[in-house]
Amino acid sequence: MVLRYRNEKVTRETExxxxxxxxxxxxxxVRGKGCTVWDSSGREYIDLVAGIAVNSLGYSHPRLVSAICNQANSVIHTSNLYEIDNQSVLASRLAAHAQSAGWKVFFSNSGAEANEAAIKFAFKATGRRKIVSMDNSFHGRTAMTLSVTGQRKYWSGFENLLYKDVEWAEYGSAESLREKIDSDTACVMVEPVQGEGGVIVPGKDYLTQVTEMARKNGTLVIMDEVQTGVGRTGRFFAHLWEEGCRPDIITMAKALAGGLPIGATLVSGSVASAIRQGDHGSTFGGNPLSTAAANAVLDVVESSGFMADVSRKGEMLVSGLRRVFEKAQYVHEVRGKGLMIGLDMDSKSAAGFKSFAFDRGFIVNVTHEHVVRLVPPLVIGVEEIESFLSMARAFASSYVHAEPASGH
Ligand SMILES: Cc1ncc(COP(=O)(O)O)c(C=O)c1O
Structure with a gap:
């Protein structure tokens, strides 16, 4: 069967x-503007998922659209065999967000690829092979990134593929990490806030302790900012909330190019000095189109007051939701940082909330079966937040909770 994709109606057969x-x-x-999207029947929604923390500038942002169109009109792809000006500019802009000089950037196309590269670079720079990763983490679906993802459900059927030299520490516990890390450890993988794991925000100074402990052992810290990076939490990188936190490698993807595929692995000067030509590569990574888009995203996110506004809107959402659900026994916790927010309920209530919201034109996501995750476009407006909160209020006042509150 030949698909003429513009005219062909998507049917169960084509799907x-x-x-x-x-x-x-x-x-x-089929269409979007700001935080609003329309489905193929013309129904309108406010999107608080944003392509899973990707569409940070929302839909059809004029600056992003014009950067992509202009670039597409000149050249979409060349090759890493040649100089790519947009890529060089982007690399220096990203390196400027690291806390020391001399950082370098490798570009790829996704979060998993960015992490895969990070592990290769850590192995190369240390000559070691052991990895310490965190329980409940998520780092991707390639063989190596699956191996360091601390959620068994993702391993099922692929156990034979997994890299074995991985130890697991409890997320948020410096003590647990101390027991696992030693002079054979090449790297520690850590998310500054666990995203897929249910929006888990670690305690004060945890990330600083991780980097200090690693340094004492000659171990590198890979900070996975794939979901948290590019201003999501109100700082360019979430780990920057802790002044003393000093990772050696930072990985990015998702929101970096506003919806075009991109991954970036940032390495400190000393890691960079161990990497040689031919050690890694990617056909598409950092091509002219995706890096034009990423530069446009940075123009907006780095503009004055933008990230402070993300923090303010995040606080408004969190405090609003806490008020709405303060008497609801089925809500265990409302937590988050910036515009990365988790509403921890029992699984039945989370499913109920998602479908109640959907019926009223709001898109939310449920992760870990019991955490409603909100990662809206960073450009979400105060009025949109207010209308979401009034929908949540309507849910709280009409929802009849039938299960015991403890039932995750
Ligand atoms: C923290 C983190 N790392 C890595 C990944 C994998 O990214 P990708 O799906 O682009 O490979 C994700 C995806 O959700 C993520 O949240």
Missing amino acids: SSILNTYGRQQISF
């Missing part, structure tokens, strides 16, 4: 040609 790796909702979004 069934897609490999069955995703549990998909039967809905297709």
